[in-house]
Amino acid sequence: MIKFYTKTALNGLKKNLKLYVPQIISTAVMFAIMYIMYSLCYEEALKHSRGGDYIGIFMILGVVVISILSLVIIFYANNFLMKQRKREYGLYHVLGLEKKHIINIMLVENIITHTVSILLGTALGILFYRLASLVIFKLYQLEVADNINILSVRALIYTLVIFVIIYALTYIFNCVSLVRLKTTELLLSASYGEKEPKIKWIVFILGLAFLGAGYYIALTIEKPMEALGFFFVAVICVIFGTYFLFTAGSIFILKMLKSKKSYYYKPEHMISVSGMLYRMKQNAAGLASIAILATGVLIMLATTVTLYRGIDEDIENKFPHDMYFNIREWSDNNRVAHDFTEEEGLAALKEACDSLGLKVTNFGKQESMEIPFMLKGDDLITSDSDDGGISFNYNFVSRKDVKSITFISTDTYAILTGESLSLKNDEMAFAKLSRDNWAPEKVNLLGLELKNVHTIKKNPLSSSVAEVGNCFLFVVNGDVFEHIDSELTKKYVEELYLVKSQFFADIEGEEEKKMELFQTIRKNLNEYGEAKGTSCNIYNPAMRWEQQEEEIILNGSLLFLGILLSMVCFFATALIIYYKQLTEGYDDRNRFQIMEKVGLSKPEIKKTIRSQILTVFFIPLAVAGIHTLVAYSILSKIMSLLTTTNIFLLCTGIVFVIFSLIYVAIYSLTARTYYRIVS
Amino acid sequence: MKMSILEVKKLQKIYTTRLGGHSVRALENVNFSVDQGEYVAIMGESGSGKTTLLNILAALDRPTSGSVILDGMDLTGVKENEMAAFRRKHLGFVFQEFNLLDTFSIKDNILLPLVLSRVPVSELQGKLDPIASALGISDILAKYPYEVSGGQKQRAAAARAIITGPKLLLADEPTGALDSKSTDSMLETFEQINKNGQTILMVTHSVKAASHAGRVLFIKDGEVYHQLYRGDADNEEFYRKITEALTVLVKNP
Numbered sequence: 001m002i003k004f005y006t007k008t009a010l011n012g013l014k015k016n017l018k019l020y021v022p023q024i025i026s027t028a029v030m031f032a033i034m035y036i037m038y039s040l041c042y043e044e045a046l047k048h049s050r051g052g053d054y055i056g057i058f059m060i061l062g063v064v065v066i067s068i069l070s071l072v073i074i075f076y077a078n079n080f081l082m083k084q085r086k087r088e089y090g091l092y093h094v095l096g097l098e099k100k101h102i103i104n105i106m107l108v109e110n111i112i113t114h115t116v117s118i119l120l121g122t123a124l125g126i127l128f129y130r131l132a133s134l135v136i137f138k139l140y141q142l143e144v145a146d147n148i149n150i151l152s153v154r155a156l157i158y159t160l161v162i163f164v165i166i167y168a169l170t171y172i173f174n175c176v177s178l179v180r181l182k183t184t185e186l187l188l189s190a191s192y193g194e195k196e197p198k199i200k201w202i203v204f205i206l207g208l209a210f211l212g213a214g215y216y217i218a219l220t221i222e223k224p225m226e227a228l229g230f231f232f233v234a235v236i237c238v239i240f241g242t243y244f245l246f247t248a249g250s251i252f253i254l255k256m257l258k259s260k261k262s263y264y265y266k267p268e269h270m271i272s273v274s275g276m277l278y279r280m281k282q283n284a285a286g287l288a289s290i291a292i293l294a295t296g297v298l299i300m301l302a303t304t305v306t307l308y309r310g311i312d313e314d315i316e317n318k319f320p321h322d323m324y325f326n327i328r329e330w331s332d333n334n335r336v337a338h339d340f341t342e343e344e345g346l347a348a349l350k351e352a353c354d355s356l357g358l359k360v361t362n363f364g365k366q367e368s369m370e371i372p373f374m375l376k377g378d379d380l381i382t383s384d385s386d387d388g389g390i391s392f393n394y395n396f397v398s399r400k401d402v403k404s405i406t407f408i409s410t411d412t413y414a415i416l417t418g419e420s421l422s423l424k425n426d427e428m429a430f431a432k433l434s435r436d437n438w439a440p441e442k443v444n445l446l447g448l449e450l451k452n453v454h455t456i457k458k459n460p461l462s463s464s465v466a467e468v469g470n471c472f473l474f475v476v477n478g479d480v481f482e483h484i485d486s487e488l489t490k491k492y493v494e495e496l497y498l499v500k501s502q503f504f505a506d507i508e509g510e511e512e513k514k515m516e517l518f519q520t521i522r523k524n525l526n527e528y529g530e531a532k533g534t535s536c537n538i539y540n541p542a543m544r545w546e547q548q549e550e551e552i553i554l555n556g557s558l559l560f561l562g563i564l565l566s567m568v569c570f571f572a573t574a575l576i577i578y579y580k581q582l583t584e585g586y587d588d589r590n591r592f593q594i595m596e597k598v599g600l601s602k603p604e605i606k607k608t609i610r611s612q613i614l615t616v617f618f619i620p621l622a623v624a625g626i627h628t629l630v631a632y633s634i635l636s637k638i639m640s641l642l643t644t645t646n647i648f649l650l651c652t653g654i655v656f657v658i659f660s661l662i663y664v665a666i667y668s669l670t671a672r673t674y675y676r677i678v679s
Numbered sequence: 680m681k682m683s684i685l686e687v688k689k690l691q692k693i694y695t696t697r698l699g700g701h702s703v704r705a706l707e708n709v710n711f712s713v714d715q716g717e718y719v720a721i722m723g724e725s726g727s728g729k730t731t732l733l734n735i736l737a738a739l740d741r742p743t744s745g746s747v748i749l750d751g752m753d754l755t756g757v758k759e760n761e762m763a764a765f766r767r768k769h770l771g772f773v774f775q776e777f778n779l780l781d782t783f784s785i786k787d788n789i790l791l792p793l794v795l796s797r798v799p800v801s802e803l804q805g806k807l808d809p810i811a812s813a814l815g816i817s818d819i820l821a822k823y824p825y826e827v828s829g830g831q832k833q834r835a836a837a838a839r840a841i842i843t844g845p846k847l848l849l850a851d852e853p854t855g856a857l858d859s860k861s862t863d864s865m866l867e868t869f870e871q872i873n874k875n876g877q878t879i880l881m882v883t884h885s886v887k888a889a890s891h892a893g894r895v896l897f898i899k900d901g902e903v904y905h906q907l908y909r910g911d912a913d914n915e916e917f918y919r920k921i922t923e924a925l926t927v928l929v930k931n932p
Contacts, residue, residue: 265790265800278782594778597739598839599767599792601760 002108005101009108012088018673019084022578023077024117026571030070031121031163033564036132037062038155039125043133045145050553055136058557063162066568071166073572076289078170080579082177089178103175110174114167118160125159126151135563139308139556197281199255200248207244214238218634227637234634238627239292246288250280267604271595272612279584279616286576287620293573294624297566298659299631302652303639304562307555310645315548317644321362321504323518325525325541345503352520358509364415367481367501370406371488373445375438380405380445382488403438404471408460409481416460423453423477431456433471446487448480511545518543574666577617581670584613585677592678602679609678617667621660628656684846684878685713685736690745692731692901705731706742707901713847713880718873720881720889722925723898729882730851732898736880737849738766750846767792771840775852777832779824779839785831786820789839796843810838813875814868830861834868841877848872850881854888866891886925890918897928904928 013020037059046052089102097105130148137144214237221227254277258264264273280287346363353360373380380403413429414420421429428450430439442451456473476484507514522541592605600608632652639648690709695702706728713719723729734740736747738754747754749769757765772778779788789811790803798806811817814834819827827835833853840848853869854862862885870891873879881892889895891914897905907924909917 262800265794265803267795267797270787270791270794274780274782274787591780591782594780596763597737597772597774597778599763599770599795601763603760604763 005104005108008092008105009112012085012105013109013112016081016085018582019081019579020113022575023081024113024120026077026575027070027074027114027117027163028121028124029571030066030073030568031118031159032124032128033568034063034066034070034162035122035125035152035155035159036129037066037564038158039129039149039152040133040136042152042154043149045133045147045149046136049142049145050140050549054553054557058561062561062564065565067162067166069565069568069572070163071169073568073575074166075170075173076572077575077579078174080583082174084583086181099179103178106174106178107171110167110171114163118163121159121163122156125156132564136556136560139552139560141552141556197251197277199252203244204248204252207241207248209241210237211241211245214241215630218630221634221637224637224641227634228641231634231638234631238295238630242291242623242627243285243288246280246291247284250284251277254280268608268611271608272615275588275591275608275612276615279612282583283580283616286580287616290573290576291620291623291627293569293576294620294659294663295627295631297569297573298624298628298652298655299635300562300569301566301655301659302628302632302648303635304555304559305655306639306645306648306651307643308559309651310643310647311548311551311555313645313647314643315544315551319542319544319547321544322506322514323521323541323543324502324504325521326502342503348524349503349505349521352517352524353507353509356509356513356517356520358507358513358517360505361508362506363503364505365501365503366408366412366415368406368408368412369485369488370404372402372404375401375403378440378442378444380443382446402470406433406471406473407481407484408473408475409478410475411478413460413475421454421475423475423480425477425480427451427453427477428480429454429456429475431458431460431473431475433473438470438472446484448483450474450476450480514543514545518546570662573663574670577666578670578673580616581613581674582677584616585674589678606679609675613671613674621663625656628652682715683712684715684717684750685880686746686748687711687736688746688748690732690735690747691743692728692735692740693743704901706735709745709898709901709903711896711903711906713878716873716876716878718869718879718881718891718893720883720892720895721898722883722886722889722895722921727898728901729898733849733851733882736847737770737772738762767795767843769846771843771845771848773833773836773840773848773850773853775855777824777829777836777856779832779836781824783823784820785816785822785824785827785835788824788835789820789842792839792843806842810842813871814838828861829857830864833857833861833865837865837868837872841872846878848877848879850879850883852883852885853881854883854885862887886918886921889921890914895921895924897924899928 040046041056041059041063043055046055089106092102092105093099129150133148134144214234217230217234217237221230254273257269257273258277263269342365345365346360349363350360371382373382408416410421410423423429426449428443430452432439439455440452442449444450454475456475460473507517518541525541588609592600592609595605596602632649636648687709690706691704692706693702693704709728709732721729721732731740735742736754738757742755745755752769754765779785780791783791786807789807793803793806807820808817811820814837816831816834816838819831819835824832824835833856837853840850850869854865857865866888869879869881873893879892881888883889893909895907896903897907905924905928907917907920912920
């Protein structure tokens with residue numbers, strides 16, 4: 001019996017090679033990628049270098065996402081195959097095989113194809129693992145280790161377990177649907193005489209609503225933190241909107257075109273409009289999936305490429321100097337105490353540098369104060385209660401009448417920008433730090449009257465300071481700064497009064513020595529702090545190279561994950577397109593044979609086929625382009641939290657162009673299958 | 680004197696296998712002509728060359744030698760890229776399996792050849808209405824092929840075939856897929872179309888279908904073997920004559 005099953009199964013597979021080969025390849029690719037991700041988690045060569053902690057976390061995250069994607073894609077392919085082969089199974093049934101025999105044949109078939117794809121996947125995984133780890137080393141800007149793993153048994157077993165579970169699920173699903181089917185249904189040819197689709201108004205309106213809501217969120221949200229929170233809401237809305245509009249909206253448009261007689265009754269329109277109507281009914285979900293997968297790939301690659309390529313620029317913006325540390329200040333009994341003076345700080349730093357053969361080339365101090373005010377007319381008041389203490393509950397991120405103002409002195413401004421501003425005692429310079437459009441001519445605060453005499457275009461503070469909320473910068477002269485400082489000190493007891501007093505320094509010398517210096521400084525500050533009864537954290541020492549390394553590892557991991565996930569989405573897209581072309585081809589073959597008899601010439605037929613296929617396959621790409629454009633709006637705000645670089649638009653553009661080219665390549669490869677079937 | 684609309688002279692078609700080893704003579708030497716307004720049926724057994732003949736007449740295939748002249752135009756001289764337009768303009772087709780497009784409503788199926796010939800939208804309805812009512816399908820125009828019966832489908836196909844006012848209507852086993860009731864009404868439809876002046880050439884197996892024609896040509900081994908004119912005979916009498924002729928045809932190898 002087993003021999004019979006195997007023979008029948010092999011026969012069935014051989015006849016349907018065209019259907020199974022793409023499925024086997026794409027599953028193998030997913031298997032390989034998951035194996036690579038798992039293996040990287042356990043890569044000894046990476047474990048002890050920098051980034052060793054990150055890669056594991058990111059790869060596990062990737063494995064979770066890929067498992068879900070694989071489940072969806074394998075199920076899609078499986079359902080497609082089942083649909084195609086139902087007739088064949090039905091024939092077996094009519095010829096006298098019981099359903100349990102068919103289930104056994106199916107089991108053998110599945111075991112064969114799955115074994116092939118797992119073997120192929122393992123081979124691909126091992127083959128490309130080395131390449132993947134080289135990419136990781138390159139992204140992390142590390143020297144390539146020579147002890148990279150060749151085969152990780154643990155990773156292989158984990159990957160196998162996940163795939164076997166997915167395969168088992170699809171098999172059970174197939175058995176259930178086979179048992180529930182009637183023989184006549186098994187035999188029924190795929191789709192003869194389907195009703196012309198009706199406009200599903202509810203779905204159409206829901207689709208418009210969802211897409212509108214998603215787009216509205218994406219286009220109108222101003223504040224980065226809110227954008228972060230609402231991004232996933234917008235994504236979900238757009239996904240639903242896309243599915244609904246592809247199913248209902250497309251039919252709506254086509255019906256409109258059809259009802260316009262002067263448009264419809266033209267040779268080039270009549271055939272394609274009715275053909276499209278027919279197509280959309282069967283393909284809406286598939287096309288929506290392509291559009292969403294493509295958007296996912298575009299967004300993933302655009303953001304991760306931007307983050308990675310923008311590291312240098314971002315670091316240059318955020319950390320113009322080699323090292324920073326805060327001077328501890330606190331408000332205690334209405335008094336600000338400085339832990340150490342500028343001279344003390346410089347002396348300590350110099351001492352540490354001397355012992356390592358380094359030189360301090362630049363040293364300075366920058367001071368800023370950040371405090372929320374309530375805006376009433378031209379008055380900025382620190383309180384809305386009578387006792388002078390602050391009492392409004394500061395949810396000032398969302399309150400329009402609360403302005404968070406950062407003060408710096410002209411001295412600090414000169415240090416930050418290299419430009420000198422001279423301001424009188426009743427003057428200030430003004431800069432927007434966030435998207436609020438408030439631009440006062442004059443303000444009254446803390447007994448002062450300040451005129452806005454100069455608007456600063458470029459934010460002089462490193463933008464990590466405040467992109468959130470209604471944040472503004474006031475530059476005032478030294479006397480006014482002192483005045484505000486002492487007034488605020490009188491009023492505030494709580495931490496609302498954020499004073500940031502920071503030393504910065506540039507160091508010259510060998511890179512390795514600099515790292516050593518940083519460790520020394522950190523240790524010294526720690527000891528100093530402990531002696532005073534606090535920890536090192538309060539000084540918050542930061543060094544540029546450390547920040548840079550952190551970004552390289554973090555953004556490099558994100559980029560790597562982005563590339564792998566994009567590859568999976570990409571293969572899924574290709575698979576869907578291929579299967580679509582195949583089914584379309586068989587569906588259309590009949591139709592075009594009839595048209596030829598009715599009097600359509602071969603070139604005319606070819607032209608209509610082309611235009612229909614082009615429309616059907618390029619609508620998803622166009623939709624993905626529009627989605628990405630809209631997503632750009634919200635993503636650029638989220639990106640402002642992560643990086644200060646402004647290459648996001650450029651990266652998005654480049655990624656879109658490259659993606660489109662590859663899409664066209666997949667399309668024309670698969671279109672060949674279609675033409676071969678039709679003609 | 681009646682004008683002949685179709686003249687077939689010394690038609691020969693030889694199929695050779697790809698390697699040239701074998702050759703099959705599908706049509707040996709076919710000669711006949713069809714007059715304007717005539718209703719001709721062609722009968723013959725499977726393999727007699729009927730289908731080949733029809734394909735050549737339909738300009739779907741080309742003869743090895745000989746000529747087909749439709750209303751003064753030599754079919755064999757029409758260029759490949761003008762074939763489709765020629766078919767659309769001068770010929771109408773009715774097939775055994777209807778060949779209606781499942782993506783079109785009955786109305787759009789009938790209008791398709793007109794639309795392909797770029798007839799202005801304003802004229803479409805005017806051409807459709809009389810034909811639809813003559814064929815009794817006015818009330819199913821909005822439906823789709825799968826929603827109507829086989830007889831209705833075939834009448835829709837006939838409507839599509841004659842809407843362009845073709846010089847010749849070619850029918851390939853038009854009743855082959857119909858039940859007897861639909862067959863009767865279909866044959867009546869054909870007679871009616873013919874009475875309105877439409878020349879019809881029908882290829883059929885069915886004696887009943889042939890007995891509605893004005894003349895029957897019998898094809899055997901790639902040649903016109905015999906022909907029968909209806910004369911004054913009614914359908915039943917003609918039916919008997921055709922049967923007799925067929926019997927003779929089978930007896931003489």
